[in-house]
Amino acid sequence: MISKRIIPCLDIRDGQVVKGQNFLDVKAVADPVELARFYNEQGADELVFYDITASVEGRGLFVDILRRVAAEIFIPLTVGGGIRTLADFDRVLKAGADKVSVNSGAIDDPSIIAKAAARYGSQCVVLSLDVKRVGGSYHVFARGGREDTGLDALDWAAAGVANGAGELVINSIDTDGVKQGFDLPLLDAVAARVSVPIIASGGAGNMAHFAELFQHPGVDAGLAASIFHHRQVLIPELKRYLRARGIEMRI
């Protein structure tokens, strides 16, 4: 059977991994290529790179990093951050990305999903949502979680899939950074609406949170950043722990 996926996420600004400051070896881990190498050796199933740079110069550094990672790491690479047009897709795909994740870009122009799926195939298009509870429902937030779009997250996810998104990253603003576990009610609600793979993000604090996550059959992958960067959880140990609990893992 297909294994559940463990995905470290690297936020990159001006050529450096953000949140990497607390590493034991500061110099080595600030370098995204070095960190990607480390995660690949550790058995990460996929890597996600978010470009959180605003400047043109930073964007150039990002593409350069991507190219260097793709030249030596042969697992799926997903790239997001600042993706708004087909030209943006093209730029990162040519540098070695396998999948491209759109978030605010799809909110501003929903047609980007269908256009990208038609050109590159659905397997290449990942819709990423930042979701927060507002009143009794789930809302999609834009601009890195700062702006309530008023869109219903479940409808937005379903529409994205109908338009050709091949995978969803569901990031819960409510659980993000709290380290008390993934947002299981939200993930279940999304899984009930779509049939594409779901990548859960936000809330992982320990290994048990991943075990809990994968009890939910609609969830395919768990994504985290700081707990991996800070080596609070080591991927080989996590995978052995999950496999011992009957969860299929690629080891």
Place this chain on the structure above:
Amino acid sequence: MTVAIIDYGVGNLFSLRSSLDYLGIDNVLTGETAALRRADKLILPGVGAFGDAAAKLHERGLAAAICREAAAEKPLLGICLGMQLLFELSHEFGEHKGLALIPGTVEPLAPDLPSPALKVPHIGWNRLDIVRDDPLFKYFTPGSYVYYVHSFYAKGCAESTLATSEYGIPVTGAVRRGSVWGTQFHPEKSGAAGLALLRAFAEL
């Protein structure tokens, strides 16, 4: 020894080239039939729709060239859609003829899966179970996982099946007939396990 990666305008070939470069395997990306003749081995990659890809191979004279090289027993490896194109026929949105280098057809995965909980496309890492040993697996660690992304799969090809992956049903993972090999998964995205297969192919 040069491997020609057949370029017919389908898909992103960055990873495939990079993985061969990484392994130190001399390679060339080409859509020229003369270059296919000069190369020692061929790789037919591909993502996207079968009908469109088959049409492009025919338009560019590549279908005939590939069949000629295969008839001369030049090792050929089809990857993903490239593997599917090796078969006789595909029922992906209509009926399309393939290169017919391996007996069998390409069919939609969804109707054959026993449970609706099994998502289509079949995306992710699945264990590759070897059915028949082959020089392609020379460096491959049995039980390793490989990376799949597909919605259609090869059927009626038991005689040429080298390996399968379990997804409610045994999904055709790797095939061989004579000097023609194919993998449904992406060796260039399957980490060390995939590199091991590419290395073995280069040494055939």
